Amino acid sequence: MKLEDRKYILNALVKNAKTTAADLAEQLGASEQEVAAEIADLEKQNIIRGYHALVNEDNLHDKPVKAIIEVRVRPEREGGFDRIARRLSNFPQVTALYLMSGGYDLMIEVRGADLNEVASFVSSKLATIDGVLSTATHFLLKKYKESGIMLLEEERDERLKIVP
Amino acid sequence: MSDSRSCRDFVAPHIAVLPKSGIRYFFDLVNTMSDVISLGIGEPDFVSPWSVCEGAMYSLERGRTSYTSNLGLLSLRKAICDYVAEEFGVRYAPENECLVTVGVSEAFDLAIRAITSPGDEIVYHEPCYVSYGTEIRMSHGVPVPVCTYEKNLFALDPADLEKAVTPRTRAIILNFPCNPTGAVLTDEQMRDIAKIAVKYDLAVIADHIYSELHYDDRPMHTVAALPGMRERTIFLHGFSKAFAMTGFRIGYACGPNSIVDAMMKIHQYAMLCAPTTAQYGAEEALKSARPDMHRMVAEYKGRRNVIVSRFNEMGLSCFNPQGAFYVFPNITSTGLNSQDFAVRLLQSKRVAVVPGNAFGACGEGYVRCSYATSLEDIRTAMDRIAEFLDDLKAGKA
Numbered sequence: 001m002k003l004e005d006r007k008y009i010l011n012a013l014v015k016n017a018k019t020t021a022a023d024l025a026e027q028l029g030a031s032e033q034e035v036a037a038e039i040a041d042l043e044k045q046n047i048i049r050g051y052h053a054l055v056n057e058d059n060l061h062d063k064p065v066k067a068i069i070e071v072r073v074r075p076e077r078e079g080g081f082d083r084i085a086r087r088l089s090n091f092p093q094v095t096a097l098y099l100m101s102g103g104y105d106l107m108i109e110v111r112g113a114d115l116n117e118v119a120s121f122v123s124s125k126l127a128t129i130d131g132v133l134s135t136a137t138h139f140l141l142k143k144y145k146e147s148g149i150m151l152l153e154e155e156r157d158e159r160l161k162i163v164p
Numbered sequence: 165m166s167d168s169r170s171c172r173d174f175v176a177p178h179i180a181v182l183p184k185s186g187i188r189y190f191f192d193l194v195n196t197m198s199d200v201i202s203l204g205i206g207e208p209d210f211v212s213p214w215s216v217c218e219g220a221m222y223s224l225e226r227g228r229t230s231y232t233s234n235l236g237l238l239s240l241r242k243a244i245c246d247y248v249a250e251e252f253g254v255r256y257a258p259e260n261e262c263l264v265t266v267g268v269s270e271a272f273d274l275a276i277r278a279i280t281s282p283g284d285e286i287v288y289h290e291p292c293y294v295s296y297g298t299e300i301r302m303s304h305g306v307p308v309p310v311c312t313y314e315k316n317l318f319a320l321d322p323a324d325l326e327k328a329v330t331p332r333t334r335a336i337i338l339n340f341p342c343n344p345t346g347a348v349l350t351d352e353q354m355r356d357i358a359k360i361a362v363k364y365d366l367a368v369i370a371d372h373i374y375s376e377l378h379y380d381d382r383p384m385h386t387v388a389a390l391p392g393m394r395e396r397t398i399f400l401h402g403f404s405k406a407f408a409m410t411g412f413r414i415g416y417a418c419g420p421n422s423i424v425d426a427m428m429k430i431h432q433y434a435m436l437c438a439p440t441t442a443q444y445g446a447e448e449a450l451k452s453a454r455p456d457m458h459r460m461v462a463e464y465k466g467r468r469n470v471i472v473s474r475f476n477e478m479g480l481s482c483f484n485p486q487g488a489f490y491v492f493p494n495i496t497s498t499g500l501n502s503q504d505f506a507v508r509l510l511q512s513k514r515v516a517v518v519p520g521n522a523f524g525a526c527g528e529g530y531v532r533c534s535y536a537t538s539l540e541d542i543r544t545a546m547d548r549i550a551e552f553l554d555d556l557k558a559g560k561a
Contacts, residue, residue: 026473027466027539063494157537161516162191162204164294164343 001038005030009038010047014148017051056151058143066095066111066140067118069126070104072133081105084131093121104136115139165386182301185294185359186522190506194516201545202516203533208408208489212445213456214410219448220441228440234432236264237418237443243450244416248401252375254394256418263424263431264438264446268373268402268415273299274427275369275398275417279335279554280305287328288337289320290524291344291492293371296337297524306332313524314494317483318347322356332520333382335367338362338387341374341487344523344532346468348378348486351385358390367423373415374488376406379465388418395420398427406457406491407449412442464489466475466543467535474546478553489536492520496529498556506531513548 005028012019012027020034028035040050057063071088075081081099085106089097096109108126112118118137127135144150173180187204235241241258249255256262265271272295280286282304288296290309297307310328325336338348338357343400349357356384361368368387375384388397402415417427432439468484468491475482475493481492493503502519510516519526535542 008466011459011462016273026470029469029473103462121233127510157209159205159207160191161194161200161202162187163206163516164185164187164522 001030001034006038010042013039014047017053020155032142047120055149055150056143058151062113064111064113065115066109067122068120068140069108069110070100070136071106071108072104072135073106073127074131074133075105076131084129086089088100088126088130091125093118093125104134107157110160172537175467178301178304182298187518190516190518190522193507194510196509197514200510200514200516201541201548203535203537203542203545204516204518205534205536206490207410207536207537208405208460209536210408211408213407213449215452215454216407216412216445217450219451220412220445220457223441223444228283228444230375230440232264232437232440232443234428234437235260235262237440237447239266240443240450240481241416243447243551247450248399248418250385251371252372252399253389254386254399254418256399259422260421261418261424263417263428264443265402265415265417266435266438267404267413268371268400269295269476270431270435270438271402271415271417271427272296272369272371273402274402274430275423276303276305277430278423278426279398282333283332284334285324285330285332285367286335286337287333289325289339289342291318291342291520291530292337292339292524292525292552293343296339299440305334309458309524309526312345312347314481314483314492314527314530318342318345318485318492319353320350320357322360323354325357326360327433329364329366331363333366334388335369336371337371339371339373341378341485343374343488344490344518344520345492346485346488346490347467348380350536354385354387354529355390358387358393360395361387362392366396368393370397370399372399372401373552374406375401377461377464377489378487379461379468380486398423400480403446403449406461407446407453408456408460409442412439412445413444414446422545455496457544464535467539470539471535471542471546474543474550477509478546478550480549480553491533493533494530498553500556502531509549509552513552515545515548515552526541 025032026033027066027081073084088094093112094108094109095111098107100107109116122135122137242263244256245256245262276299280303285306285308286300287308289312300307306326310324312320368388388394388399396473398417398419400417403409426461471491472482472484480493480495482491485491502521506519517531520530
């Protein structure tokens, strides 16, 4: 399949993971089998790592608490930050973890049922790990945009109904 | 006391006889209904790229709210001339061969007024944009439409064009990719048309508003780049379609200094300059919004593939247009004319399409469907049109 079509498939799935191979085939003027094979290839090559729902937790009854934690760690002689990063990744509370340039080393996104759960994770689990030098916890207050999707306003079509 | 007794009819006869746009009646009808899915919208469904909006806002923050030069901001004209040279292969001088206008509509009006003397014939292809014929008549010119046909993929056949040329012919209008058909010209057709223009010493008004929206792999092209054409071509383009900036109302005209100068005179007295804020937005579009444009073009292409295959599946023959965001399916197999088809489809299934004859007599038998709307709406509309056809066959619609 052409590179352009592969990109098209990827963009469409990023926007809506539920887009079916049949839908995409119609848009590309290709067969459903060709598109399915291309998607399988993208998965096999680990380019597509998964499909998930984008949830606006604000609308949930039992809204979870999220925090971004800046962590400074002592890198190790062998492996640098990788071993400690992998260790932290194993905690189910950690939903994302990045190595950063700048004033701290690791940025961790943590999710918990309430404030206490997140706070106790930081004090009893995270801060006690050998090699963790300091932590700074920032609680998320409101989410405006995630994964390229605006979460606040509904888009409305304000165009005239018939335009020459 | 009635007004009609105390004063005469002030409307000039040549304006009084102009027909109202055929779309108008339909527009009024659609507006009385709710839950209509409209395939009748000739403008992008995307919001203008954020960088463009932000560029316009930044100009406001800096207090850039005065008039610009009549020709438009020099920095914008430079950016336009670079863009046209890079993408179309024709170099114009920003100082005196480029004029920024209020949309291509104004640029088109200026071009017609600048070159037309009473009785001059202007040749153009039909079906076409709704203003061509009437603009010519408003300048006391004579509109000479040349039909284009489905069998030629709605391209202008150079032989048909040449047959329409007379000693009174002044100019040819070309709009490819075409509204309403989505047709494009092959390189060969364009060369032959250029030869006719040179042979009969005609001006060419090339309306390029849909140029970026093309779905074949070749680069954009213009008749102005062909031998003997630069000096006789008025190259019209704008930001509305490619950059989804219809409300900004920014277009431009490039051409030989003598014609641009004449157009500038009319623009100077009638318009002064294009809106300053919008000009800054347009400058930002050329600077930073080309990736947005390419993304939109890729989406249009996907939608076109869906809509063309759906129409053909349901038995309405629909050629695969290589440009713009319109398809022009043939509805003659239904036994209805375009107007009846559109009205009955709207009333029974709440889908709005535009009757082909709104774009000239030879658009009869077709309807224009715009795919500048979400894929989801396109799919629903196609399902409803298929139902409509089934109802017709069963004698129910």
